[in-house]
Amino acid sequence: MKDILIVWDIDGTLINSKGCGRAAMEKAFYQLFGLEKAFKEVNMAGRLDAMIVNDAFDKNNIINRDIDLFFDIYCKVLEEMLIDKDYIKILPGVKAILEHNSQEYNIFHALGTGNIEKGARIKLKPHNLNKYFKVGAFGDEAIERWEMVHKAIQRAQAFNGIIYNRENIYVIGDTKLDIECAKILGIKSIAVATGAHSAELLREYAPDYLLESLEDKNKFLGIFG
Numbered sequence: 001m002k003d004i005l006i007v008w009d010i011d012g013t014l015i016n017s018k019g020c021g022r023a024a025m026e027k028a029f030y031q032l033f034g035l036e037k038a039f040k041e042v043n044m045a046g047r048l049d050a051m052i053v054n055d056a057f058d059k060n061n062i063i064n065r066d067i068d069l070f071f072d073i074y075c076k077v078l079e080e081m082l083i084d085k086d087y088i089k090i091l092p093g094v095k096a097i098l099e100h101n102s103q104e105y106n107i108f109h110a111l112g113t114g115n116i117e118k119g120a121r122i123k124l125k126p127h128n129l130n131k132y133f134k135v136g137a138f139g140d141e142a143i144e145r146w147e148m149v150h151k152a153i154q155r156a157q158a159f160n161g162i163i164y165n166r167e168n169i170y171v172i173g174d175t176k177l178d179i180e181c182a183k184i185l186g187i188k189s190i191a192v193a194t195g196a197h198s199a200e201l202l203r204e205y206a207p208d209y210l211l212e213s214l215e216d217k218n219k220f221l222g223i224f225g
């Protein structure tokens, strides 16, 4: 049986978080520094949380940079926002794919996300998605996205006691950055146009696979042969 590893992005891939990450960061920044719209010139899609927050510190000339305190407040704000269970939408087809069992291949799902771990787990909780992801790597663990995905792969391998063949490792995400990090690591990329970028734009970055959405489970599973 073929062992397959899929490293999942969160925002725009598993869920439509409707900007809750940005809104929670803006609120946390306001609580700490009394500054509004601190992230308005900060690009977030596909980037690591720690980089995003450091950019906001730079742009707002913050000298006293306690990023751990910032993330504590961010997580509290995020949790409060997501008491409304309908705030976040799970993207079509995601649950069916995560639930799928196969006779021909064994798929293991890991997280590889720019979110810090606590933030990621808060975002996945309303739709009960945490149970599908025993391991992952997160946005406060690396400088570059590919390093974070590399950690996710190492953790999945350690967890399962398997060295995955590179051609059976996939990274799935909604931005060009997800595609680029797959290329750096020599693994396969699945781009899905349910988030930040259109299919036309994603195509320019030449992903191995490009899907409009994850709604068609069979089309998705067709990737693995």
Ligand SMILES: [Mg+2]
Pocket (backbone or CB within 6 Å): 009, 010, 011, 012, 013, 045, 046, 173, 174, 175, 195
């Ligand atoms: Mg994303």
